[in-house]
Amino acid sequence: MFKSFSFFLKNFKRKWSTTSEVIFYGASKDFVLLIETLDILLTKKLNVNFIIDDYKTGSYEDIYSLNDAVYQPDGRVSPCKRKIKIVKSEDFFRTNKEKKNFKIITTSDANKNKYFQKLVDFGFKAQEDFFDYKEVASLLPLIKDNKTHIWRADIMLTEKCTLNCTFCNMYMPHFKSAKHRDLNEIKSDLDKFFNLIDYISIFHLVGGEPLMYPYVNEVIEYVGEKYRDKIGRLILTTNGTLTPKPKTIELFVKYNLLISISDYTDQVNYKRRINKLLESLETNKITFSIRKDINWNDFGHPEVVKFPLEEQVKKHFKKCTAPYKGINKGRYYFCHLNTSANLAGLVPDNKNDYCDLDKIDNLGLIEHDLGFLKLGYATFCKNCNGCNTGIEIPVGPGKQGIRISPK
Ligand SMILES: C[S@@+](CC[C@H](N)C(=O)[O-])C[C@H]1O[C@@H](n2cnc3c(N)ncnc32)[C@H](O)[C@@H]1O
Ligand code: SF4
Numbered sequence: 001m002f003k004s005f006s007f008f009l010k011n012f013k014r015k016w017s018t019t020s021e022v023i024f025y026g027a028s029k030d031f032v033l034l035i036e037t038l039d040i041l042l043t044k045k046l047n048v049n050f051i052i053d054d055y056k057t058g059s060y061e062d063i064y065s066l067n068d069a070v071y072q073p074d075g076r077v078s079p080c081k082r083k084i085k086i087v088k089s090e091d092f093f094r095t096n097k098e099k100k101n102f103k104i105i106t107t108s109d110a111n112k113n114k115y116f117q118k119l120v121d122f123g124f125k126a127q128e129d130f131f132d133y134k135e136v137a138s139l140l141p142l143i144k145d146n147k148t149h150i151w152r153a154d155i156m157l158t159e160k161c162t163l164n165c166t167f168c169n170m171y172m173p174h175f176k177s178a179k180h181r182d183l184n185e186i187k188s189d190l191d192k193f194f195n196l197i198d199y200i201s202i203f204h205l206v207g208g209e210p211l212m213y214p215y216v217n218e219v220i221e222y223v224g225e226k227y228r229d230k231i232g233r234l235i236l237t238t239n240g241t242l243t244p245k246p247k248t249i250e251l252f253v254k255y256n257l258l259i260s261i262s263d264y265t266d267q268v269n270y271k272r273r274i275n276k277l278l279e280s281l282e283t284n285k286i287t288f289s290i291r292k293d294i295n296w297n298d299f300g301h302p303e304v305v306k307f308p309l310e311e312q313v314k315k316h317f318k319k320c321t322a323p324y325k326g327i328n329k330g331r332y333y334f335c336h337l338n339t340s341a342n343l344a345g346l347v348p349d350n351k352n353d354y355c356d357l358d359k360i361d362n363l364g365l366i367e368h369d370l371g372f373l374k375l376g377y378a379t380f381c382k383n384c385n386g387c388n389t390g391i392e393i394p395v396g397p398g399k400q401g402i403r404i405s406p407k
Pocket of ligand 2: 163164165168169172173207208209397
């Protein structure tokens with residue numbers, strides 16, 4: 001709809017200048033993190049009416065009890081004290097479709113396309129009556145309080161891993177000579193990124209296997225000391241094969257990290273190792289979540305082009321909810337799968353897919369983060385099935401080793 005970011009922003013400003021009533025669509029963990037973030041960033045808090053949701057109804061005294069996936073307050077962020085009511089979509093659409101004196105914010109990646117379609121079917125207009133939460137998350141703090149907020153970014157510490165999952169979304173088996181990243185380069189990336197922003201809701205330390213990285217302590221300490229106040233949730237994701245050293249544990253505690261453990265033990269045999277990690281985290285009262293039933297999808301063979309035509313790939317890009325943003329070598333990539341595929345040498349580098357953190361300003365970063373790329377898509381989208389695009393090929397971590405080359 002909007003080809004240029006400046007028109008998009010102008011329109012957003014106009015639409016939100018007088019808005020006081022807000023309704024959310026999707027009682028998800030993202031709703032909770034969004035409202036918590038906006039309460040922290042906005043001088044004048046939003047007036048939340050209710051949430052529309054098809055799977056849950058009722059009233060919640062404490063939004064953090066909405067579901068098990070919600071990020072709990074971690075002792076750093078100010079907990080959000082709102083109560084919330086949830087109504088079913090059929091009730092909402094029956095009674096409210098005529099009076100559109102409110103804005104709707106969709107708050108679900110998994111259901112985004114479905115919710116958008118439903119809203120359109122009932123006569124609501126995108127960027128007029130309804131908005132996606134990532135747009136609101138960045139643009140509302142910008143226009144109301146001149147703050148630069150990015151929803152989430154990921155930084156890869158190492159290309160090495162203890163496992164070799166065939167369908168790994170970071171394409172680990174495809175790295176011919178996987179390397180640990182240079183510590184000074186990581187520090188420089190962190191400085192460049194954090195100097196541009198005021199706040200980020202989720203900052204993610206990832207790999208490969210981040211606990212394999214020899215300077216993981218140095219990175220945690222660097223982020224913790226310099227930038228922890230700008231971060232909502234500081235997350236490290238591990239496959240649970242390694243037990244952190246005592247110093248690492250100490251830093252997890254000191255800087256309130258949330259450890260996200262991908263538990264693949266139903267498919268890969270390392271139960272004893274994961275139990276050791278869990279024991280260590282429990283003993284030290286470190287917040288962690290175990291993710292056992294992660295919906296793994298085959299993103300496609302990274303060297304096979306599936307969407308060769310421009311129009312096809314633009315449509316595909318519009319549907320993709322691309323959650324992972326990559327920070328690497330002074331660049332900010334719209335999609336971390338793209339970053340990994342470049343690093344593994346699977347697809348060529350393309351200036352369209354990233355912005356140089358040295359050369360852009362805060363507005364340029366937000367523009368890129370919201371998907372305003374020169375081509376209208378990231379070049380790797382031609383090869384990738386995407387996230388929540390409707391292409392779902394369930395796979396799991398059980399299969400190990402590189403997949404067969406199409407060539
Ligand atoms: C690439 S891994 C890196 C961290 C760590 N080695 C691990 O496996 O948890 C980061 C996250 O991506 C998820 N992931 C990897 N491949 C995936 C796929 N094909 N589909 C969905 N999630 C995937 C993992 O389960 C994990 O939660
Ligand atoms: S998904 Fe598997 S191969 Fe990829 S980083 Fe995690 S454990 Fe390693």
